[in-house]
Amino acid sequence: MTRLVDVPGHFDDRSFDQFAGAFRQAMDDTQAAGGGRLLFDAHAAEWASPYGLVGLLAAGQAGRLPDGEKPLLTAPTNPEVLSYWARAGFFRAAADLFEIHGKVPRTKPAEDSAVLLPVTPVRAAEDVHDVVSHIQQRATAILTTELGIDPKATMGFAMALSEACQNIVEHAGTGGWVAVQSYDWRRRLARRVVVIAVADAGVGFRQSLEPTQAKRFGDRWGDAAALEAALIQGVSRFRDPGRGQGLKGIRNYVTRWEGKIAIRSGTARIAIVPPWDDDPPLQDGLPSFPGSQVLLIIPEQKARHA
Amino acid sequence: MQSIDVSAVLRQAVRGYYADLVTRATGRAVREEIERAMVAEEPVVCTRMDFSGVRIIDFSCADEIVAKLVRGGGGGGGGGRVRVLVLRGVSAGHLQALEQVLEGHGLAVAVEHDDGTLDAIGPRETGARLLEELVALELAWRTPAGALALRTA
Numbered sequence: 001m002t003r004l005v006d007v008p009g010h011f012d013d014r015s016f017d018q019f020a021g022a023f024r025q026a027m028d029d030t031q032a033a034g035g036g037r038l039l040f041d042a043h044a045a046e047w048a049s050p051y052g053l054v055g056l057l058a059a060g061q062a063g064r065l066p067d068g069e070k071p072l073l074t075a076p077t078n079p080e081v082l083s084y085w086a087r088a089g090f091f092r093a094a095a096d097l098f099e100i101h102g103k104v105p106r107t108k109p110a111e112d113s114a115v116l117l118p119v120t121p122v123r124a125a126e127d128v129h130d131v132v133s134h135i136q137q138r139a140t141a142i143l144t145t146e147l148g149i150d151p152k153a154t155m156g157f158a159m160a161l162s163e164a165c166q167n168i169v170e171h172a173g174t175g176g177w178v179a180v181q182s183y184d185w186r187r188r189l190a191r192r193v194v195v196i197a198v199a200d201a202g203v204g205f206r207q208s209l210e211p212t213q214a215k216r217f218g219d220r221w222g223d224a225a226a227l228e229a230a231l232i233q234g235v236s237r238f239r240d241p242g243r244g245q246g247l248k249g250i251r252n253y254v255t256r257w258e259g260k261i262a263i264r265s266g267t268a269r270i271a272i273v274p275p276w277d278d279d280p281p282l283q284d285g286l287p288s289f290p291g292s293q294v295l296l297i298i299p300e301q302k303a304r305h306a
Numbered sequence: 307m308q309s310i311d312v313s314a315v316l317r318q319a320v321r322g323y324y325a326d327l328v329t330r331a332t333g334r335a336v337r338e339e340i341e342r343a344m345v346a347e348e349p350v351v352c353t354r355m356d357f358s359g360v361r362i363i364d365f366s367c368a369d370e371i372v373a374k375l376v377r378g379g380g381g382g383g384g385g386g387r388v389r390v391l392v393l394r395g396v397s398a399g400h401l402q403a404l405e406q407v408l409e410g411h412g413l414a415v416a417v418e419h420d421d422g423t424l425d426a427i428g429p430r431e432t433g434a435r436l437l438e439e440l441v442a443l444e445l446a447w448r449t450p451a452g453a454l455a456l457r458t459a
Contacts, residue, residue: 128328242411249365
């Protein structure tokens with residue numbers, strides 16, 4: 001039996017929990033029935049953020065059957081949406097994970113000035129090198145001219161991207177994906193933003209930190225405590241005292257540029273919330289979703305925008 | 307004084323051409339290469355590392371290379387051999403990662419500017435002690451303008 005997972009029409013970090021809930025329900029039903037295939041239905045999709053796209057790939061990875069059979073995916077029917085997903089590099093990555101239904105354009109990814117980095121797999125250190133190399137060439141001009149960020153600080157952006165991707169290599173226990181885009185965020189902020197989205201369907205923060213941190217937290221231990229330990233306290237699963245620098249560096253960078261970092265893992269989500277956003281700093285009890293999903297948003301600077 | 311061209315070590319340590327010091331694996335490979343070079347040479351008090359060919363250094367690499375060489379925690383045989391580390395060719399971007407990592411460990415290194423003068427990065431007091439040590443070891447001298455500079459002879 002095939003079980004349906006609806007992809008939200010407007011698929012971003014805000015609608016992700018709705019998607020995660022549908023995914024969890026379908027996975028539980030499949031398990032209870034002793035098998036079956038998932039069908040991710042994106043035919044009515046109107047828009048997807050980089051976070052939505054890499055999150056969908058993570059779901060595709062997690063939704064694969066034990067016998068290796070891929071889940072199904074119905075592609076968006078709106079030609080503009082379809083073209084955008086192709087330019088963003090989604091279908092190139094999705095081909096390995098889904099049996100795709102619908103007509104997929106053969107557009108090459110990244111033929112779009114807003115796509116700073118198309119959806120790109122991250123499996124090993126070499127992939128992080130390639131991502132950083134690519135972004136240095138593409139992002140500097142956009143960060144300085146469109147977002148009004150000091151040219152000296154563009155290196156910080158590449159560092160933040162590198163560290164976000166390394167979380168997959170160092171902790172996920174599986175591969176993941178990263179995408180970087182710039183766009184006009186009229187509805188939420190009325191400013192341009194650059195967004196980094198990183199997702200994997202690996203072990204997640206709780207499992208990664210459990211051997212070294214669970215005892216310290218006692219009854220409080222769970223996904224939310226693990227995220228708090230990693231992002232706020234700079235804790236790592238390694239006993240090496242230099243570990244945990246990456247997330248701290250990202251946090252410093254987004255704070256300096258009034259940006260946002262949000263990490264979802266398991267049933268929890270933590271965020272460093274800038275004044276322009278109303279996200280709760282910590283949420284627990286969300287629908288369980290495998291791995292970790294990281295969102296970084298760097299907005300156009302106010303002085304420039306005024 | 308031993309001199310290390312970090313960009314050249316990066317090319318030697320990692321397959322493929324990369325101008326960026328990113329990822330912990332790369333940092334570890336570069337540090338181990340540096341430690342091997344140190345073991346092969348006579349022990350020295352001061353090591354100068356040139357970052358001019360390096361485009362980016364991220365937090366993981368700053369920790370894996372600079373902090374571990376100073377802290378001596380590399381475990382690669384050469385750890386702890388660096389008593390004083392002087393960095394040159396360091397950009398404002400490099401400093402973001404280096405400062406955070408060194409502050410976190412309570413460590414300091416010296417930075418040689420393009421005009422030859424020296425500063426320290428890391429916690430203020432540790433940095434001041436490091437510069438005093440450089441003078442005491444006669445590795446640095448005070449210029450007529452009052453700045454510190456490395457003795458190159």
